Amino acid sequence: MLQKTTFLSHSYAKPDGHTLAAYESAGGYKNARKALGMSRDAVVDEVKKAKIRGRGGAGFDCGTKWTFMPKESKKPCYLVVNADEGEPGTFKDRTIMERNPHSVVEGCIIGCFGIGAHAAYIYVRDELHLSKERLWAAIEEARAKGYLGQKPFGLDYPVEVYVQTGAGAYICGEETALLNSLEGRRGEPRYKPPFPAQVGAFGCPTTVNNLETIAIVPTVIGMGGEAFCKLSTLAEFNDGGSRLFGVSGHVKTPGVFECSVGLTLRELIYDLGGGILGDKRLLAVIPGGSSCPVMLPEELVNVPGDPRFEPYNGKSVLDLPLGVETFRSVGGMLGTCCAIVLSEDADPVLALHNLMRFYRHESCGQCTPCREGCGWIERILDKIVEGRATLDELDQLHRIASDITGNTICAFGDGAAQPVLSFVKKFRKQFEDYVLTGGKSQTKKLVA
């Protein structure tokens, strides 16, 4: 169901929307003041009721994550905000940082209070220069006004917020690699357990939240967790509220849109994205960031035995509301809710080749399967695209990807394997044609 909201995007159209004045005129910082007047448990409770599924791709429930933090800790606790947005096709967090940075700062105050931290680090992808500038400016404004520091709003709960930049590695978006990078170490994921709530930044209990997750928290406190949750049509799937949806690729009006959870891919592509460029046929869509399996419009929902899926069974996956559990149940993945659309003019072989160049380049090189496997897959795809590959080599692709799956420290390996497995399964014919014609079957382009 298409239901637009403006909790985060209300300031997007205003030229000065990123300033404190504009934010406060829209009711900003009232919610942080309110939260600091509540008990810590009450704040966490509201966030739990809101059923915010982590917006960074893994979809873990935010309130539940906050409860993992120790009630009492001898060590300091930290809130770390993941703004290392680097997934191909995902570009929602930067819009918040650039055009509504104060929602992040306010979210940090509430988040720190909710988890018992007094400092928040916002880890921003280095390439997002305007985002860093806007965040720093927002922090300075808030501090000057007395909203940050020793006594925010005159209340006795010190909070400081810092911006830390990455150095251009996609893997640092993985929360434990991010923590290593934050500490000045090599950005390599850590083995879990221990989880960050036990041993996180600088060896202290830490909660790592996606930037959009944190930015929506003030809204939750303002309207109450239950009311926020009810905005969604997927509340029964424990997926509440509203979120940012992105659409890119071969659509007429790509962009970021804020809507209630429950939006379908069809609405995202045709209503918000304006339909396929040149009114072509839709070939495929990658639902949320490049690590998710690619889906075809011909795929039908078939989840027997679960009454919640009854309205959708037999329908195209395009008509299934975008939710963490709905997509997991159909063998897909929601990810970041930023869909990449491929029109019938696009070449799926070139698309996978493009993705795997990215994953080969970004593998941190720690675990053997991912380090060597991604390189091998890219190399075979190179040869397929150049028309030098054999069928034997094509048959290696799913095997290598299957051997990476699950056998690495972090989810990067799975994220690199999923596109391969889904593309070869769903486009085997096109891959075979490349091999059999020596690459001459390539009539389509990557860019429409």
Add this chain to the structure above:
Amino acid sequence: MPSFKLDGQDIPFEPGETIIAAARRAGVDIPHYCWHPGLSVAANCRMCLVEVLPPAGRKAMMLDVLEWDADKQDYVPAKKPKLVPSCQQAAGEGMEVASSSSEHVARARSAVQELLLLNHPVDCPICDQAGECRLQDYWLEHQGTKKRMHDEIVHKPKGVVFGPTIVYDAERCIVCTRCVRFCEEVVKDPVLEKRERGNLSEITLAPGRELDHGYTLMTEHVCPVGALTARDFRFKARVWFLRSAPSVCMGCATGCNAYLDFDPRDDTVYRHRPRENMAVNQYWMCDEGMLDYRRVHEGRLLAARVRGKKATLGDALEKAAGVLSGVDPERLGVVLSAQHSNEDNFALLRLGRDYLGTGHIYVSGRAEGLGDPVLKHADKNPNAAGVTALCTSTPPKTFAELAKDIHDGRITHVIALGSYSSDATKTEALGKLQGLVTLATREGPVAKHATVVLPVSSWAECDGTFVNAKGMAQESEKAITPRGDSLPGWKLVAALAKQLGLPMAWTKLAQVRKAMAPEAGATVAHATGAEA
């Protein structure tokens, strides 16, 4: 003790212990590259993956993958359980773990093995690691298939000189980071680090640094493949021709347990490497110690000498007996050696003190050096504690005191073991002696001034017991046959006694040890000698 089942076998574990560590203690080796019992867990090689079966009534976490169905000519969905690295997973009571009995584990290991060799040059014929390389061993055990990637491998730097002792080949490297972790965690000198990403990853030096701390050769030793090679050993020998003798390092009073690797065909020692002993050196040795094997071959004294001229052993023994016979015991000094075994020292002590009747006992050895908090002891002698323990009633006097006693005319004759003087400024006094019989392994100041020199076998050529600074008596075993005319020190002493007409009829080491037992005191520690 709680236990878990590994492939049906009960394995006891300490609470908190990982599966791989508990299995190792029980003598079961789970294949691994990056894990090392003395280093932190990296869990990056993925060779030690195992399947932990879910508790009864619970479902295993399954992952979606694909198989190719040749009949259908299409992909079919498949499931596989999520495997866990046994180096990281703590063992739990009643846990059921499948390692060699799981087909999923077998496939995962085969895949890891193939991927590790994917961009490897496979230059075993010119690689020093060949014969003791895990890539070779595990290829046979866990893969055994031909390479399926037929393109040019990823090329990386080769023959990179890391420092005075180590050369690095990035193409052979599997980036397990054992060397990085060793430098950081054991030596506390983080001079190595990883650089680049993905399949371009390689080990590199910290900017402006060389790999030049005191434990550089250990990086080669912990390297499970041929990426790091020791400049001292590379291209010298093929390991399958070498045999290993459990020995004790002679470098200092720590008494690190070691292996002497030697070629029995030419009786040459090629390498010294650590042997695990948690009570002494754990898994490590220092560079000084690892290079100390050179003393077996360098600066050796291999033939007897009488007044500077080469002599047969028989002649020299006769002359030595002539020097010593009729000497007033009050003018005779006996110099024991902290460089030599308990057995050699005991034999000389028995001769000098009990048969020749002197009470003037001294000890010599190498001069003090630098120690460190890791392993190195400032006392650069392996058996100072043993010598002290042998001289039960009165502790031996120092070399400086010997020089003074000679100078004052109190000592006119000396029989000495070893050729080190402890104090280079005091060696001239030896020139004033009327007679000096030296039983020495190496050339040195004492041998230089000797009337008669008798060649003693080094520790590599005979069995011996050494007592380290902690008071642990440790046996070192014979590797090669005695070089030149040399004989074990106790044998030379017995031969000399025979010349002197004394009843010291030892012909076997066991006899010496039996005679020594009440005096040596300390018990002999035997090391386990397991491979990490």
